[in-house]
Amino acid sequence: MTNEQILSEIREANMTYLMLAQNLIRQDKAEALFRLGMSEDAADLIGALSPAQVLKIASGNMLLCRFRVDDDIVWSLLTNHNVSKVDNDATTKLHASILMAGKFAEAM
Numbered sequence: 001m002t003n004e005q006i007l008s009e010i011r012e013a014n015m016t017y018l019m020l021a022q023n024l025i026r027q028d029k030a031e032a033l034f035r036l037g038m039s040e041d042a043a044d045l046i047g048a049l050s051p052a053q054v055l056k057i058a059s060g061n062m063l064l065c066r067f068r069v070d071d072d073i074v075w076s077l078l079t080n081h082n083v084s085k086v087d088n089d090a091t092t093k094l095h096a097s098i099l100m101a102g103k104f105a106e107a108m
Contacts, residue, residue: 007061014058017065021046022054037068 001009024032025047033043049057057064 010061010063011059014060014064015054018046018049018054018058022049 021032021036021038021043024035025043029040029043029047032038033040036043038046
């Protein structure tokens with residue numbers, strides 16, 4: 001990939017993320033805070049952006065969203081690498097969601 005292609009992909013990801021975030025925030029703010037892992041202030045700001053502001057912010061060269069998963073336990077549960085402990089895929093994903101929710105609650 002060339003540098004221009006990477007920048008184009010970042011802009012597209014930013015636009016998609018901002019549009020998804022706005023939709024989630026406008027539909028159910030509390031759920032959006034949980035799903036997006038952001039503060040209420042950030043959600044208010046994103047929810048109030050005009051289409052022109054979204055386009056301008058998305059066109060930057062920095063990726064706006066980031067991975068919230070930063071520990072090995074959650075990654076193992078999400079990728080199902082520890083199948084010896086739990087055989088049920090739905091249970092492992094639920095466990096990962098609970099761990100991530102706990103981290104969100106700690107951050108708030």
